[in-house]
Every structure is written in structure tokens, then in C-alpha cells.
Amino acid sequence: MKRLWGHSLEFQLAVRLAALYIAATLIIVAALVYQAYSTAGSLSDMDLRRRAVDLARLVKIGEGAKPQLELPAKLARAYQSPEQTFLFVVRDAKGHVIASATPEIRDAVSAWPAADDEPSYFRLEQFGPTEQNYHGLSMRADSQAGALSVTVARATDETELVHTVLREFVTDVAWTIPLIVLATLVIGVLAIRGGLEPIRKISSQAASINPANLSVRLPEDNLPSEIHPLVEAMNRVLDRLEKGFAAQRQFTANAAHELRTPLAVIAAALDGMEGNGQLAKLRLDVARMGRLVEQLLRVARLDAIALDVSAVVNLSAIVTEVVGYMAPIAVAQGVSLAAQGVDQPSYVKGNRFAMEDALRNLVENALMHTRPGTEVIVAGSSEGAVSVADRGPGVPPEDRDHLFERFWRARDARGSGAGLGLAIVREIMKAHKGSVSVEDNPGGGTVFTLHFPKTETAPLSA
Amino acid sequence: MRVLLIEDEPRLVELLEAALSRAGFAVDAVGTCSEGQAAISLSPYDAVILDLSLPDGDGLSVLKATRASGNRVPILILTARDAVEDRVLGLDSGADDYLVKPFATAELVARIKALLRRPGGALGIVLQAGNVTLDTIGRDVKVGSVSIAPARREVAILEHLMRRAGRVVPKAVLEEKLYGMDEELDSNAIPVHIHHLRRKLLEAGATAEIHTVRGIGYLLCESER
Numbered sequence: 195m196k197r198l199w200g201h202s203l204e205f206q207l208a209v210r211l212a213a214l215y216i217a218a219t220l221i222i223v224a225a226l227v228y229q230a231y232s233t234a235g236s237l238s239d240m241d242l243r244r245r246a247v248d249l250a251r252l253v254k255i256g257e258g259a260k261p262q263l264e265l266p267a268k269l270a271r272a273y274q275s276p277e278q279t280f281l282f283v284v285r286d287a288k289g290h291v292i293a294s295a296t297p298e299i300r301d302a303v304s305a306w307p308a309a310d311d312e313p314s315y316f317r318l319e320q321f322g323p324t325e326q327n328y329h330g331l332s333m334r335a336d337s338q339a340g341a342l343s344v345t346v347a348r349a350t351d352e353t354e355l356v357h358t359v360l361r362e363f364v365t366d367v368a369w370t371i372p373l374i375v376l377a378t379l380v381i382g383v384l385a386i387r388g389g390l391e392p393i394r395k396i397s398s399q400a401a402s403i404n405p406a407n408l409s410v411r412l413p414e415d416n417l418p419s420e421i422h423p424l425v426e427a428m429n430r431v432l433d434r435l436e437k438g439f440a441a442q443r444q445f446t447a448n449a450a451h452e453l454r455t456p457l458a459v460i461a462a463a464l465d466g467m468e469g470n471g472q473l474a475k476l477r478l479d480v481a482r483m484g485r486l487v488e489q490l491l492r493v494a495r496l497d498a499i500a501l502d503v504s505a506v507v508n509l510s511a512i513v514t515e516v517v518g519y520m521a522p523i524a525v526a527q528g529v530s531l532a533a534q535g536v537d538q539p540s541y542v543k544g545n546r547f548a549m550e551d552a553l554r555n556l557v558e559n560a561l562m563h564t565r566p567g568t569e570v571i572v573a574g575s576s577e578g579a580v581s582v583a584d585r586g587p588g589v590p591p592e593d594r595d596h597l598f599e600r601f602w603r604a605r606d607a608r609g610s611g612a613g614l615g616l617a618i619v620r621e622i623m624k625a626h627k628g629s630v631s632v633e634d635n636p637g638g639g640t641v642f643t644l645h646f647p648k649t650e651t652a653p654l655s656a
Numbered sequence: 657m658r659v660l661l662i663e664d665e666p667r668l669v670e671l672l673e674a675a676l677s678r679a680g681f682a683v684d685a686v687g688t689c690s691e692g693q694a695a696i697s698l699s700p701y702d703a704v705i706l707d708l709s710l711p712d713g714d715g716l717s718v719l720k721a722t723r724a725s726g727n728r729v730p731i732l733i734l735t736a737r738d739a740v741e742d743r744v745l746g747l748d749s750g751a752d753d754y755l756v757k758p759f760a761t762a763e764l765v766a767r768i769k770a771l772l773r774r775p776g777g778a779l780g781i782v783l784q785a786g787n788v789t790l791d792t793i794g795r796d797v798k799v800g801s802v803s804i805a806p807a808r809r810e811v812a813i814l815e816h817l818m819r820r821a822g823r824v825v826p827k828a829v830l831e832e833k834l835y836g837m838d839e840e841l842d843s844n845a846i847p848v849h850i851h852h853l854r855r856k857l858l859e860a861g862a863t864a865e866i867h868t869v870r871g872i873g874y875l876l877c878e879s880e881r
Contacts (some may be wrong), residue, residue, distance in 0.1 A: 328704040352791070455667075456760040462671040465761065466678065484760075514872060518824040524878050533871030 203393075204386055211382045215375050223371065230360060242331050243313065246344040253292060253342060263293035278324045278406030281347040287340055298322045299347065308624045309334045309341040318347060326350070329470040368396060392417055396425060408436045439497075447494040459629065476591055489614040492551065493600070496562035496618065499523040501625040503544045509646070510536040512546065513574045516553045520561070528566045533556070542578045544626045550648075552622040552630075553580060555615040556642045560584035564639065578628075578648040585639040594632050619644070657778045659768065660701040661685040663691035663734070663871055665712050669756075672705070675761035679769070688868060689713040696722055696729070702778035703768050706747065707734045707757075722749035730771040732764075747853065773819045783818040786863030786878040790818055799860035809834055810853045813846070817866060817876040826873040850874060 199205060219428045233395075242404050247261065260369025263284055265273065269302040273295050280629030283294040294300035298321070313333035320421040321328050360421045395414055403410050414422065461480045467473055517533040524531040553572070560570040563586030589597060596602045598620040619642075623630045628646045635641045658675055662685040673683045686692050686702075689712050696704065696718070704722075708715040719731060733751045735742045746754050753767050772776050772779035775792070783790040787800045795811055797804050806814065812834055817825055827846055850869050854866050867875045 210859045393801060453756045458760065459667060459671060462675060466674050514826075517869060517872050518826070521824045521867070521872070521875050522822050525867050525875060530867065531869055533869070536871060571870075 196512060204383075208383045211386070212379055215379055215382070219371055219375050226363070227360065230363070231276075238329075239331065241314075241332065245280070245282070246313075246331065246346045249284055249346065250342050250344050251583075252340050253284060253337040261292050261337070261342075266403050277349070278322060278326070279349045281322075281330070281344040285343040286341070289343070292339075292342070296322060296439045299345075301583040303332075303345045305334065305341065306345070309345070316347075317350075324349075331494075374633050379601055391419070393421060396421065396453050400428070402433065408432065408439060439651065443497045446497075446611045447491060450487050450491040455482075457484045457487060463565055472606060476581045478494050485612070489618060491615060492618055493621070495615065496548075496625070501548055501622070503548075503626050505545065505548050505601040506541050507537055507542070507544045507549060509540040509542055509549075509574050509578065509580055512549050512553060512573050513580060516557060517548055517572050520554065520557045524561055529561055529564055531561075532569050532570045532571045534571055536574050538576065540574055540576050541579065542648060544646060548622045548625065549644075552619045552644060553582070555619050556582040556644070559615055559642070560586070560640075561589065568639075579643055580646075581641050581643040583635045583639060583641040585635065585637075588634060588638065589632055589640050597632060598630070657700045657701075657772065658682045658684065660692070660704045660706065660833045661693055662689075662710065662715065663687065663696075665707075665709045671761055672764065675765055677767070681768070687711070689715065689718050692718050693721060696727065697699070697725070701729055703763070703771055704729055704731045705768070706731055706751075708733075708742065716746065719749050719751055727839050730768075730774070730777060731773060732767060734759075765838045770820070770823070773821070774825075775819075780819070783815065783821075784820050785821045785876060788814075788818070788857065788862050788864045790815055790880065799857065799862045802860055804856050804860050806853055806856055807849070810849050813849055814853060814876075818864075818876060821864075821876050821878070824873050828873075830873065 199209075204207065224269070248269075252265060252269075253261050253263050256264075273282060274453075278296060281295045281299040283299055284292045285304070285308065286292055287308065289308055291300050291304055302318070309332040311334065313331045315329065315331050318328040318330070320326070326349040328347040329350050330345060332343060332345040334341050336501065337346045359410070359464035396417075397464045399410070401414055411432060412425045414425055414429065417425055457480060461477070461484065464473065464477050464480060471566070491514045513533050513536050517531050523536075538573075556570060557570065560582050564570050564584035570585075573581050573583070575581070585586070598616045599613075600617040602617075603613040619630050623644060626646055628644065631643045633643070657680065659681045661669065661672055661676075661683055663685065664864045669685050669687075673685060676683045677734070681702075684695060686695055687710070692704075692706065692710075692715075695701075703829050706715050706718060715733065719733065720727070722731065729799065731745045731750070732754045732755065733752045733759055734755050735746065737774075741753050748822055752771055755764060755767065757828060769779060771777060774780050776829075783792060788796045791798075792815060795808075797806055797811060797814060813830055814831060816833060823832050830846050831841055835845070850866060850868070857864070857866070864876055866879060869875055
């Protein structure tokens with residue numbers, strides 16, 4: 195829960211929205227209820243006042259010039275019901291009781307002062323034989339007998355009006371309120387989701403940016419104005435990043451290229467000298483530097499150019515080509531090279547030159563490590579794989595992951611490589627959506643295998 | 657043997673002249689298209705090394721003009737970028753081989769020699785590898801000063817391997833060259849010939865060896881001494 199709150203804008207907005215709706219609903223309902231009661235209250239007051247006025251009007255001068263209350267039968271019934279819902283006391287200006295509903299109310303009210311201009315309200319608790327609560331008013335009303343002080347009271351338990359209203363309200367309307375709240379809540383949440391959709395889309399697009407895919411830019415059209423500055427800033431950062439990478443690659447490529455010529459000069463100059471063992475060592479050192487420079491260039495080129503791997507290539511032809519090319523070098527090192535499995539063509543999708551490069555690197559590696567007098571076997575398979583097997587010391591399992599890192603060399607590394615060859619192989623295989631693996635060679639040594647994704651069908655023409 | 661070098665970069669000219677003369681060539685060096693064209697038409701060279709980027713024009717024009725005049729001298733072109741298009745264009749226009757700059761001078765020398773070993777080339781009549789010489793006209797093979805007498809077919813194989821010394825010759829190519837299409841070919845025929853050839857060379861103390869590249873073919877190399 196805490197995690198959701200902290201990390202989800204949607205969740206926060208939805209919860210706040212829900213809280214708002216619920217609070218609003220509660221307030222409205224409370225207001226309505228209060229208003230109902232209040233209205234009922236004033237309705238009740240109006241009713242009492244009307245009764246008081248009516249009662250006053252019903253006072254007539256009777257026998258002996260004394261004021262008398264003449265209640266019509268209907269009213270008499272209402273005022274004299276055993277429930278004692280309505281009580282009244284009518285007094286003259288001097289406070290003498292002219293008429294009353296019950297002796298108890300007469301006794302209670304006669305002690306009160308006469309009503310004045312403003313009606314006064316009162317409450318009675320547990321009053322009379324019925325022990326009900328009453329609320330009532332006393333007011334001055336005109337009559338034939340002059341100004342009278344009329345007191346009318348009504349039992350409060352009988353606030354039927356309000357209860358009826360409320361009950362009607364609850365049964366008819368109130369049950370719809372939660373539904374409406376739910377509906378508006380759902381609409382609200384959906385609206386929030388919809389509103390945040392551009393952010394989600396941008397996020398997934400941003401996730402696809404990686405060093406191999408730096409040219410992606412987030413779309414800046416149709417964005418909410420709140421995110422637009424952010425996305426724009428992001429795109430500018432990507433611009434700078436891409437330029438930075440390009441500059442770095444360019445630098446590496448330029449540096450390597452510039453190094454080639456002086457190295458060629460030194461190598462040639464050494465060639466021209468007569469010499470002893472030291473000279474031979476110098477030549478080897480220069481050759482090693484030359485190889486490193488070539489590999490640096492190759493790596494820089496691989497980084498910079500998206501390799502076109504769409505051509506259909508015959509793996510068997512590549513094996514034949516590379517073995518043919520490397521055989522003299524192997525012989526010069528006292529090692530022999532053999533090709534296997536090249537009788538049938540084997541087609542995969544790729545870039546011929548890059549594939550040759552990768553295989554050549556593996557063979558160079560094998561030639562460097564295999565024992566003198568042994569044979570390095572390059573084998574093609576019909577499954578789109580090419581393997582290079584040597585009879586060298588083998589690769590310990592703990593080194594196998596590091597093998598393909600740039601500039602990584604084993605602890606007791608032999609040979610004059612700089613550790614770039616295998617890294618180049620891995621980059622090339624990655625560009626081909628393939629892989630390179632290393633295993634033990636049964637009988638001693640190592641087998642490196644290039645795995646190319648197989649094409650579905652062979653081409654119609656070779 | 658005379659080689660014409662058409663190259664304008666002075667340092668490179670220096671290097672190549674030195675390497676080529678060490679290898680036994682006499683080198684003439686010029687620096688522009690027009691000089692190059694003049695030199696080719698004036699004297700016969702055994703090979704021409706032509707840089708494609710020259711100050712007064714595209715080296716390709718020299719190439720085309722030379723071929724157009726019927727001159728079949730072996731030409732090796734030097735290109736500064738390894739763009740495939742340049743390569744293909746050069747070869748299509750009549751060049752015999754190419755090298756991408758910068759290159760190892762040893763590589764250049766090896767390629768020039770290979771060009772010259774073609775039939776009719778300066779090194780193509782009497783082939784040499786180590787202390788083995790093969791007279792392609794007289795069809796005899798000498799190791800040092802001793803004549804060895806391989807069978808006719810073995811001489812043919814040896815000639816082929818010597819012309820492409822230092823490079824692998826596919827078995828299929830040897831079979832094709834030695835046997836016509838109608839003849840029945842035993843797949844063991846070539847290996848047997850090679851075996852005999854090896855033995856004879858070994859016994860005579862040759863300083864060139866035939867190596868088997870299993871699955872591809874054969875390779876003749878000068879032995880390390």
C-alpha cells in the first residue's frame with residue numbers, strides 16, 4: 195500500500211478523488227438531513243402559530259359577558275384525544291385562563307407570564323400523565339374578547355413529517371447515492387488513467403533507448419503541456435549523448451587510423467635491417483602493435499556502423515575462404531589447419547565481411563593457443579553454426595564469462611593479442627542476432643562456436 | 657625485373673622502393689598520372705603498382721588507358737579506403753590485384769611476385785620456391801642443382817602449387833586442371849600424386865614443402881630455416 199502510494203500518481207489521484215467524492219456525499223446528505231429537520235421544524239412552528247390564531251378566533255363573548263372557547267367537534271376531538279398530542283391554554287390579557295385542554299397544562303401555563311409581541315417557544319419534558327415531550331409556543335392573538343395569550347403545544351415524538359420525509363428519502367433516493375458515487379468514481383479513475391496515458395506511452399518508448407539504439411527520440415507532439423518540457427529536455431540530452439558517443443567513436447577510429455602509417459613505416463624499416471635476436475623481438479612487438487591497431491579500428495567501426503546483416507551468406511564458403519587464407523599463417527607457426535563439413539552449402543542471413551572477420555579472429559586465437567604440431571579444426575554444420583577447435587590448454591570455467599570482455603586477458607596469457615579479438619567476435623555475433631559459445635574440446639583444448647540464426651529457406655540460387 | 661611505381665606519397669615511395677629492391681626488383685617511381693602513362697608507353701615493365709588517388713587525376717584513367725592500348729602488363733592498384741565499390745571498379749577496369757592502404761610491404765612484395773608467377777610473367781617461366789626450380793617450358797624440376805624426375809602429372813601439380821606458392825590451392829582445382837571432364841576420377845588420385853611428390857622432394861633435400869590443409873587442398877611453402 196505504502197509502495198503504491200509513494201510510486202503511483204494514478205493511485206494517489208484516485209484515492210484523493212475517492213476521498214473527495216465520499217466527503218462531498220456525506221456533507222450533502224448531512225446537509226439534506228439537517229435541512230429536512232429544520233424545515234420540518236419551521237413547518238411545525240407555522241402549524242402551531244396557525245392553531246393559536248385559530249383558537250383565538252374561536253373565543254366568543256359568551257353568557258355573562260365572559261369569553262368562551264367554542265371548539266367545533268372536529269377540533270375538540272383533536273385537542274381532547276387520549277394521546278394528548280395537542281395541548282392548549284387560552285388566557286385573557288390579565289392572565290385568567292379562559293380554556294385549556296387538560297388540567298395539567300392549565301396548571302403549568304397559568305404560572306407563566308402573558309405572551310408579548312414576539313411568540314415565545316418552550317419545551318416540556320415528560321409532561322403530563324402521558325409523560326411525553328412537548329414543544330410549543332405562546333403568542334398574543336386577537337379575538338372578539340380582545341388580546342389573548344394563547345399557548346399551544348405539540349408532542350415532539352410525533353414528528354411524523356420529518357420521519358416520513360426521511361424514510362421516503364432513504365428508500366427512494368439514498369440508495370442511488372452510493373451508486374452515483376461509484377459511477378462518478380469509476381469515471382473519474384478512468385479519466386485519470388486516460389489523462390496519464392501519454393506519460394505511460396512515453397515511458398515505454400523511453401525504455402527502448404539503449405546504446406545500440408541511441409537515435410530514438412521521444413515524440414514531442416500531442417503532449418500535455420506539463421510533460422512537454424520534460425520530454426523536450428530528455429530529447430536534448432539524447433542529442434548530446436549521441437553526439438558524445440559519435441565523437442568518441444570517431445576519435446578511436448581516427449587515432450587508430452593515424453597509428454597505422456607510422457607502424458607500417460617502423461615495420462618496413464625493421465625489415466630492412468640485418469639483425470640478431472633483438473631485431474626479431476622488435477619485429478614481433480611492432481607486429482603486435484599493428485594487430486592491436488587493426489582491432490581497435492575494427493571495434494570502432496563496429497560501434498559506429500549498424501551492420502547490414504540482410505544478405506544471404508553461404509557459411510561453408512566462409513569457412514573455406516578463412517581456412518584458405520589462414521593456412522599459410524598456421525604453417526608458419528608450425529600448426530596445421532583443417533576444414534570440415536563444407537561439402538554442402540549452409541545458408542544464413544548476415545554480412546559476409548563481418549562473418550569472415552569473426553571467424554578469422556577465432557582462428558587467430560586458436561592458432562595462438564594450440565600446441566605446436568597439432569591441428570586446429572574449423573567445422574561448419576548444417577544448423578547454421580561454425581566451430582573452431584584447438585588443442586590448447588583449455589579455458590577454466592571461471593574465465594569463460596570474462597573471455598569476451600574488451601582487453602581481458604587470462605592470468606597466464608600467452609600470445610601477443612591485446613584481448614580485443616573475442617570482444618569483436620561477440621559484437622559481430624550480437625549484430626547478427628546470434629551468439630558465440632565456448633566449451634571444452636574432448637581430448638584437450640577448447641571449442642568456440644558461432645551460432646547464427648537459421649534462415650527459414652535456402653535461396654533459390656546459390 | 658623492372659617494376660613501375662606510380663605513387664605520390666614520398667614516405668610510401670621510399671618504403672616500397674626499399675622493399676622491392678631488397679626483393680630483387682629494379683624500381684622506377686613517378687608521382688603523377690601523366691608521368692605514369694608516359695613511363696608505361698615508353699618502356700616495358702614486368703609489373704606496375706598504381707595508386708588510385710594521384711594529384712593530377714584518378715589513377716583509374718591510367719589503368720583504363722593502358723588496357724585500351726592492348727598492354728597486358730600486370731597492374732596492382734593501391735586504394736586508400738576499403739570500400740568494396742573501389743575494389744570492384746578497379747578489378748573490372750582491368751587491374752589484376754589490389755591492396756588497401758596502409759599495408760605491410762611484405763604483403764605487397766608477395767603479391768607482386770604472385771602476379772609475376774603467372775604464365776608468361778617474368779617469374780612465370782622458371783618457377784622458384786626455396787631451392788626448387790621448375791622450368792615450365794622444359795618441364796623439368798631441380799632441387800638445388802639436382803634434377804629430380806617426377807611423373808608428368810606430378811610436375812603439373814607442382815607447377816600449379818609453385819605458381820601459387822604461399823597460398824592454398826583447393827583440391828578440386830587440381831583435379832579440374834589435371835583431368836578432363838570425361839575421365840573417371842578416383843578421389844584418391846591427387847593425394848597419391850602429392851604423396852609421391854613429397855617423398856621425392858624430401859629425399860632431394862628441398863627447402864620447400866607441400867602442406868595438406870585438410871578439407872580444402874594443398875599449400876606449398878618455403879621451409880623455415
